C-alpha cells in the first residue's frame with residue numbers, strides 16, 4: 001500500500017521539509033492536490049510509513065516522478081518558488097561525475113541541487129560546481145559540492161578519456177568536432193599542437209589510424225592524462241606524446257595535417273602550425289574565437305597573412321562554427337589546404 005498524509009496547503013511546506021529531514025517523505029511520488037471537497041485546499045504528501053500526528057491514507061491515483069522530470073520540477077516545493085527560475089536546466093556528465101553551474105542567487109541551495117541530481121543519476125558519485133575555464137592551460141575553476149571522487153573515466157564514441165575533473169576541462173560542445181576529427185588522417189602524419197588529454201588525438205588514432213600523431217601538450221597534468229589515455233585506448237603505436245610548448249617543440253616539415261585546437265591566442269602559433277606542414281602540402285585545422293561580425297573573414301585572413309609571410313599558398317576548404325563561446329563570440333574552426 002502506498003501511503004500519504006493530507007495537510008492543508010498552507011501547512012504543506014513545513015510538513016514536507018520535516019518529513020524530508022526525518023526520512024519519511026516518499027520522494028519517488030509527487031505531492032498531489034487532494035480531492036477532498038472543502039473550501040480549504042488540501043495536499044496529499046506521499047510518505048514511506050506512519051507519521052505521528054497525521055492521518056495516513058492509502059493513496060489511490062499515484063503519480064511518480066519520471067526520469068525525464070527536470071531538475072526544476074523535482075525541486076518544486078523543496079525550494080522557494082521565486083528561486084526556481086535560477087535552477088539550472090543543463091549539466092554535464094563526465095564519467096560518473098556531474099558538473100553543474102549554479103547561479104549565486106541560489107548558492108544556499110547547492111546541497112539540495114546536488115542531492116537531487118544524484119537521485120536522477122544513481123550511477124554518479126560526485127557533484128561539482130563549475131565556475132568556468134581559465135588561463136593558458138584551460139584549467140577549470142570548480143568546487144566539490146558532494147562526493148570526494150573527482151578522477152573519472154569518460155567514455156565517448158567508444159573512446160576512453162581519463163581525467164580529474166577538478167583540474168581538466170572537457171567540453172561537451174566540441175563533440176561534433178571530435179567526431180569529425182575521428183574520420184580524418186588515415187595513413188597520414190598528424191601534428192596535434194594543443195593536445196590536452198587527447199581530445200582530438202585519441203579519436204583520430206582509434207578510428208582513422210594515421211601513421212603517426214605527434215601530440216604536444218604544455219600542461220604537465222594534462223600531459224600525464226594524455227599518456228594514460230594513449231594506453232587506455234591502445235594507441236601507443238600511433239601517438240607520440242610530447243610535454244612542452246608547441247611554439248618551441250613543433251617539428252618542421254613533417255605533417256600531412258595539423259590540428260591547432262586552442263582558442264584565445266591561436267594566431268600567435270600560426271607560423272609553427274604552417275611550418276610543420278610538409279613542403280608538398282597538407283591540411284591545417286585552425287581554431288579561434290571570433291566575434292560574430294568577423295566570421296569567417298578574420299580567421300581566414302590570419303591564415304592567409306601568416307602563409308604569405310612564409311611564401312605558402314592557402315586554399316580554404318571548410319569553415320565551421322563549433323559552439324557559442326560567449327555572447328556574440330563563436331569558437332570556430334577553419335580547414336585550409338596549405339601548399
Ligand SMILES: C[S@@+](CC[C@H](N)C(=O)[O-])C[C@H]1O[C@@H](n2cnc3c(N)ncnc32)[C@H](O)[C@@H]1O
Nearest residue numbers: 137138171174194196199217218219245246261
Ligand atoms: C584544453 S585544449 C582545447 C580543448 C579541446 N579543443 C577540446 O576538444 O575540448 C587546449 C590545450 O592546449 C594546451 N596548450 C596551451 N598552450 C600550449 C602551448 N603553447 N603548447 C602546447 N600546449 C598548449 C593547454 O594546456 C590545453 O590543454
